[in-house]
Amino acid sequence: MKCDIVLAGVGGQGILSIAAILDAVALKQDFSVKQAEVHGMAQRGGAVQSHLRISDRPIASDLIPQGEAELILSVEPMEALRYLPWLADGGTVVSSASPLVNIPNYPGIEEILATIRRIPRHVLVDSRVLAKEAGNTRAENMVMLGAASPFLPLSTDLLRAEVIAAFASRGDRIAEANGRAFDLGREAAQGARCGPRG
Amino acid sequence: MSPSSAGPRELLLGDEAVALAAIHAGISGAFAYPGTPSTEILEYIQRQAVPGISACWSTNEKVAYEEALGMSYAGHRALVSMKHVGLNVAADPFMNSGITGVNGGLVLAVADDPGMHSSQNEQDSRIYARFAMLPCLEPCDQQMAYDMVRQAFDISERLGLPVMVRLVTRLAHSRAVVATKEPRPPDPRPPAEGRAWILLPVNARVGYRRLVDRQVEVRAAVAELGCSRREGAPGNGLAVIAAGIAWNYLLECHLGGEELPPSLRVSGYPLCEEGIAGILAAAEEVLVLEDGYPFIEETIQGFPPRDRPRIRGRLDGTLPRTGELTPDLVRAALERAGHEVREVEGPVAPRPPVLCSGCPHADTLEALNAAMRAVPGGRAFSDIGCYTLGALPPLEAIHTCVDMGASIGMAVGAARAGLRPSLAVIGDSTFMHSGMTPLVDAAREDTPVTIIILDNSTVGMTGGQPTAATGDELRRVVAGLGVPEEHLRTVVPLPKKREEITRVLVEEMNHPGVSVVIASRTCVQEAKRRARRGRKEATA
Ligand SMILES: Cc1ncc(C[n+]2csc(CCOP(=O)(O)OP(=O)(O)O)c2C)c(N)n1
Numbered sequence: 001m002k003c004d005i006v007l008a009g010v011g012g013q014g015i016l017s018i019a020a021i022l023d024a025v026a027l028k029q030d031f032s033v034k035q036a037e038v039h040g041m042a043q044r045g046g047a048v049q050s051h052l053r054i055s056d057r058p059i060a061s062d063l064i065p066q067g068e069a070e071l072i073l074s075v076e077p078m079e080a081l082r083y084l085p086w087l088a089d090g091g092t093v094v095s096s097a098s099p100l101v102n103i104p105n106y107p108g109i110e111e112i113l114a115t116i117r118r119i120p121r122h123v124l125v126d127s128r129v130l131a132k133e134a135g136n137t138r139a140e141n142m143v144m145l146g147a148a149s150p151f152l153p154l155s156t157d158l159l160r161a162e163v164i165a166a167f168a169s170r171g172d173r174i175a176e177a178n179g180r181a182f183d184l185g186r187e188a189a190q191g192a193r194c195g196p197r198g
Numbered sequence: 199m200s201p202s203s204a205g206p207r208e209l210l211l212g213d214e215a216v217a218l219a220a221i222h223a224g225i226s227g228a229f230a231y232p233g234t235p236s237t238e239i240l241e242y243i244q245r246q247a248v249p250g251i252s253a254c255w256s257t258n259e260k261v262a263y264e265e266a267l268g269m270s271y272a273g274h275r276a277l278v279s280m281k282h283v284g285l286n287v288a289a290d291p292f293m294n295s296g297i298t299g300v301n302g303g304l305v306l307a308v309a310d311d312p313g314m315h316s317s318q319n320e321q322d323s324r325i326y327a328r329f330a331m332l333p334c335l336e337p338c339d340q341q342m343a344y345d346m347v348r349q350a351f352d353i354s355e356r357l358g359l360p361v362m363v364r365l366v367t368r369l370a371h372s373r374a375v376v377a378t379k380e381p382r383p384p385d386p387r388p389p390a391e392g393r394a395w396i397l398l399p400v401n402a403r404v405g406y407r408r409l410v411d412r413q414v415e416v417r418a419a420v421a422e423l424g425c426s427r428r429e430g431a432p433g434n435g436l437a438v439i440a441a442g443i444a445w446n447y448l449l450e451c452h453l454g455g456e457e458l459p460p461s462l463r464v465s466g467y468p469l470c471e472e473g474i475a476g477i478l479a480a481a482e483e484v485l486v487l488e489d490g491y492p493f494i495e496e497t498i499q500g501f502p503p504r505d506r507p508r509i510r511g512r513l514d515g516t517l518p519r520t521g522e523l524t525p526d527l528v529r530a531a532l533e534r535a536g537h538e539v540r541e542v543e544g545p546v547a548p549r550p551p552v553l554c555s556g557c558p559h560a561d562t563l564e565a566l567n568a569a570m571r572a573v574p575g576g577r578a579f580s581d582i583g584c585y586t587l588g589a590l591p592p593l594e595a596i597h598t599c600v601d602m603g604a605s606i607g608m609a610v611g612a613a614r615a616g617l618r619p620s621l622a623v624i625g626d627s628t629f630m631h632s633g634m635t636p637l638v639d640a641a642r643e644d645t646p647v648t649i650i651i652l653d654n655s656t657v658g659m660t661g662g663q664p665t666a667a668t669g670d671e672l673r674r675v676v677a678g679l680g681v682p683e684e685h686l687r688t689v690v691p692l693p694k695k696r697e698e699i700t701r702v703l704v705e706e707m708n709h710p711g712v713s714v715v716i717a718s719r720t721c722v723q724e725a726k727r728r729a730r731r732g733r734k735e736a737t738a
């Protein structure tokens with residue numbers, strides 16, 4: 001088993017929180033993990049990505065070779081498109097449908113979503129609405145983690161428990177909202193799964 | 199799936215593996231100035247808060263290196279870390295520490311940034327190791343980073359020399375599981391004695407001779423740790439030499455079970471002569487894989503090309519001469535078929551980083567733009583920090599960014615050429631790092647420059663480390679360097695104060711001597727962090 005994941009989004013959206021939760025659960029399940037992340041200018045609204053590799057065998061490269069990622073998990077729709085060269089044949093794109101417009105030349109959202117819809121295996125989730133419904137507008141990243149969970153070689157129960165643990169220090173209310181965000185994302189993905197095997 | 203392995207498994211960044219290894223090697227202190235991708239080394243040591251280990255930020259890399267050298271002189275082990283360009287600042291003590299030698303073990307962890315993810319160049323620190331004739335170890339992965347740092351302290355004490363450990367961004371900022379070894383206590387030696395540390399020419403000649411004579415041992419020590427050969431399948435006469443993370447990319451291309459070509463893994467500097475001679479002798483063509491400069495490739499090219507196999511790599515165009523190495527480039531160089539790769543589809547616009555909303559720099563730079571329109575013809579020399587983003591639209595407020603501290607020196611030089619108004623824009627941390635010395639020049643000669651110090655009370659760019667001086671302290675430093683009180687102004691960068699700041703700037707730009715305007719308001723990210731810490735303390 002190997003699962004190469006490109007995590008994508010915009011600085012401040014909590015990409016590295018998703019990565020930390022995936023790392024922790026993969027280790028609990030005794031997989032090998034390598035996770036290359038971008039630090040430095042991350043909090044200033046630029047494009048952010050992380051390569052996360054999970055395998056039951058030793059992993060050589062920290063970077064995923066192009067064309068080998070089973071999954072692109074993006075908290076922002078345009079960012080999902082940026083990393084398509086990494087997507088494997090038959091790979092899945094799980095992306096938020098909610099654009100984050102912080103540049104003057106942000107393209108038309110309809111065209112972005114239409115492009116994602118043309119990828120045979122894709123899931124589009126309205127993470128902004130669902131995060132709000134869960135009670136924390138900052139929990140879009142956990143909505144997207146939930147949406148990706150059906151495509152991961154990881155236990156959903158462990159993932160959810162790790163989400164709660166990750167936010168425990170911020171108080172019960174925030175932790176539970178993030179747990180709910182995870183659940184709503186997962187439900188939405190199961191409803192929206194599409195493509196040949198969807 | 200493999201059965202559960204014993205003991206806790208820790209997932210560490212390459213930087214954190216270096217830090218933990220230094221703690222386990224028995225350091226008494228760690229020294230650093232922040233810089234991507236090396237910052238997390240000292241941050242990790244600070245978080246561990248091990249009693250007896252001092253771990254404070256230094257004012258710049260030269261100071262950090264000298265502090266570490268002093269700790270070594272005193273008989274204790276020390277770690278010093280920095281990004282690649284930091285070693286330019288620390289080059290003077292680094293070069294000379296090979297001649298003094300060390301007492302307690304001294305390891306320099308330096309993180310290079312091939313591809314310039316967040317740097318102004320992609321210089322390769324192995325060249326500094328060769329320049330100083332000091333050993334350099336280059337790990338391939340996080341485990342090796344841990345192991346090599348521990349071994350580096352042993353080599354340092356055995357040979358009496360500082361040892362460099364070279365990381366690159368992808369190793370420094372990538373996580374993997376690391377197995378640790380038994381920690382050892384500091385066990386300090388008595389402080390150093392004798393003349394070796396007094397680099398008068400008469401002593402330095404002896405020290406340099408000693409360094410030259412020790413090269414045989416240096417070579418042997420690095421070869422023992424870093425050099426390993428895989429016989430592989432001779433196949434079509436191709437052999438590979440790879441260093442650091444390039445080795446992983448080579449393995450990645452052969453995961454499908456195909457045998458590697460005969461391959462040699464080498465590490466840092468000096469290169470393993472025997473291993474390289476062996477692989478050159480057996481091959482018709484040798485592919486060199488390394489991240490950074492074509493350091494190995496140039497070394498083995500020789501001149502003129504004698505009776506050796508064809509060497510392929512970054513110099514003959516098999517791999518790009520510049521930029522970061524990737525598994526995809528390695529695959530192409532090995533002429534192996536890859537997967538079908540999609541193009542980027544649909545509309546994708548670049549999304550560069552921007553100043554945070556509410557950033558104090560934005561207010562100051564808007565005011566600067568207005569002042570420049572009021573007093574036209576000038577230039578704003580700038581520096582490195584978040585405010586460098588002010589060069590991009592929509593602000594486009596600054597004209598240069600070269601190296602830390604350059605803003606003030608360049609403004610002084612331009613002013614002496616008659617450029618008016620000549621401004622410098624520099625952050626508080628960068629000012630303390632290397633802005634004070636050029637300001638002394640400007641103040642002594644009363645050179646007509648206007649220096650804006652952006653005092654946001656933190657090192658914003660690298661994630662919020664403390665600055666050496668902020669607020670009143672910073673003001674006293676500037677006054678103490680000789681800037682007259684009446685031309686030392688303080689403003690508060692807020693949207694509603696922009697006009698006032700513009701007025702102050704215009705007044706000082708029209709002053710025919712040195713002036714300093716300190717724009718003082720806390721970075722919004724730092725303010726959030728402080729509030730969070732405050733809440734945590736309140737609930738604790
Ligand atoms: C010699 C050197 N050391 C470190 C760095 C990394 N670095 C870039 S800017 C910066 C400091 C920025 O702090 P400050 O000037 O206070 O500006 P701010 O980012 O807070 O706006 C650092 C540490 C570098 N580029 N060069």
Ligand code: SF4
Nearest residue numbers: 554557584658721722
């Ligand atoms: S981190 Fe601070 S200094 Fe940097 S852009 Fe954001 S608010 Fe401004």
